Amino acid sequence: MTGEAEAAMREHLIREDGQEDVLAATYTFSTGNERTSAVIRSVVLPGNGDRLVHGNASFTSNYVIRAATEAKARGEGLVLLHSHPGGSGWQLLSGMDHNTESEYERVARGFTKMPLLGMTLAGHDTTWSARLWFDRIKPTWAESVRSVSPKLSVTWNNALRPVPAVTASQVRTVSAWGPRSQASISRLRVLVVGCGSVGLDVAQRLAATGLAQVGVMDFDAVETVNLDRMIGATRLDAALGRSKVAVAVRLMKSAATAKSFKAVSHEMSITDPEGLRVAIDYDIVISCVDRPWARAVLNSLAYADLIPVIDGGIALDTFPDGRLRSGIWRSHTLVPGRPCMLCLGQLDVGEAALDRQGLLDDPKYIAGAGRTEPTRQNVAALSASVSAALLAQFVSLAAHPGGRGVPAPLRYMLAHHELEHSPATTGAHCPYEYETTSADNRTPLTDHQDAWRRTVAERKSRRMPLRLRALAVSEQMLMRAISRLH
Ligand SMILES: [Zn+2]
Structure with missing residues (x-):
């Protein structure tokens, strides 16, 4: 409610x-x-x-x-x-x-x-x-x-979801916000959508905080070009073309402090009805995606199904000669009482429609419309600021420090070193917020898609050179031996 x-x-x-x-x-x-x-x-x-x-x-x-x-x-x-x-x-x-x-x-x-x-x-x-x-x-x-x-x-309902026991590695977490908050926060099921630099970091820190279940959703694989930001992903992951969710699960398991931790991987797209159904199983969703269609689906989920969505991102701005001009990173929580992505100017309905039609990946359309492909610059030294901002929103939402909840949407200006509270308010005539509590009667924004299913199936059926397979097996044996240390 x-x-x-x-x-x-x-x-x-x-x-x-x-x-x-x-x-x-x-x-x-x-x-x-x-x-x-x-x-x-x-x-x-x-x-x-x-x-x-x-x-x-x-x-x-x-x-x-x-x-x-x-x-x-x-x-x-x-x-x-x-x-x-x-x-x-x-x-x-x-x-x-x-x-x-x-x-x-x-x-x-x-x-x-x-x-x-x-x-x-x-x-x-x-x-x-x-x-x-x-x-x-x-x-x-x-x-x-x-x-x-x-x-x-x-x-x-403690009978159906009992309070998880506090473990020896959580003593300092519990002393920060008390056993009552820990008992509630650790039982929340949190889904991280998008396992790039920010999502991967957020997922690991949630696992370390003691949550009993964290899910990760992404259908992409790790590539060499990701290695400058996906901290913890290895050259072997890139060489094997491992799925980002598999890497996230491995890193979450090694960071987790809960006695029985459930890392759940969802190799799928949030823009598919299957992805949306999975998201509805969670209590909080953290949005680490930049595609407009995916963001539109998450924006709807927050209000229609009352599942808080914590969203944010980074945009870097360079001078024509290539030097860094400035950067902005944002964080905001989508809940009734706070503006949605559309009202915040963080979602373009026209772009979401183009994305849904597959036109944003169509080189012919991009050239014909005179568009340039987004450069999506990011550096590891700054992406930690985005994950920190999202995690602070998570703590405000779930632990209410000082009795207060999430702030107005926040925006940090790198060149000016300023943190701004957005004056944006909830839109009286916003189509997303109008659908608050509509749940299964929400306007459908998802489509069944074959593209990501094909990508995932091809990856799973790919044969790897013997040398890489041998490395993967030894890596698995080492991981298993380490986990027995716990
Ligand atoms: Zn709105």
Whole structure:
């Protein structure tokens, strides 16, 4: 849910007189590969006589039917919420709660053809819990409830996703932000899209921070021209034409501090429906891509599916004689309450459309349109500044230092040594932000593509010279021996 919806529901459910209360809302599904999220769409406030508040609050059937009718008209599902004023932590269902929700499961299904979503707010520490009723016998518990605003707040269902044990190598991390933050941050699933110089660095530092699962997505391979920036990639990687995600997984495993660390490689494109479904399985996405189509897809994901996207990049500017004039690097987090890439001027819809048509890779089109291919200059000494800026956004989003969340979009001017806060605001008529919480009903921006599938398949079927294969085998043996040291 958005932070705004969370605040509205919390305000209603936590009463000054300390009594329980009830509330209805609607939701849409956001369907990933392995995970489905229910995204809160709108709050249906009770009218006069819609509920009975007498110690144990209850819905009247009029209220539930009115909310179900509204959900049906909008093509959405029904949510029934109630509070446990004295409760703290993830709440289970009392016998009476169970019976009420089980009873209304039929109403929800009859009207909306979607399962009922039940939610509880614990009044003592304002944590949320949730479950979906796929039948009326017993609910399926959610793994987490996420509230997304410039601060990401997650309530975890400890039974389904237990707190990872703190390891000996994490002592200094935990002493920096406390065991509570570590318990939440380490359980976040973070996806890094684009494994170039910045993505590779970010992925390793997330693994070292103690996250239990980091995914990496890229369908490119390491080439010699990348070796000046992809720190940790070797000449053997370039000679073998190894995939960037394989290199990222190797480096993440060696940097990881979690007891059981899951490095997941996704050799695919975010602009493909398959790539988007994978991204929906994650809690935070870090965008390290410069292609406009990929950026448009990520921009949509942030608002439609409420998955915060941390984005940034670098642009270097040279004089005609080749000397460095200046450089700019940016970092910003795309969440409701902060401007999207389009409103920030960091996404050109026309370029994204050309990219989607494949024209940005078509030499004939490039020559015909009088365009020059982007030079994409970058130097390793500066790309660390971009990854540092993205990681600081990650810490602001997940750990809220000083009680504050992510800043306004930031921009560092290299020649002037100035860090600027962008004055850009969220666009009132922005097509991306307008689709906030639309989830599976979002405007489709992805296309099934054969090009990256062919690239990946060709790479996998390539035969390597014996000498390189022998080196790769010895490298693997060495890595395995080192990992046994842990
Ligand atoms: Zn916008």
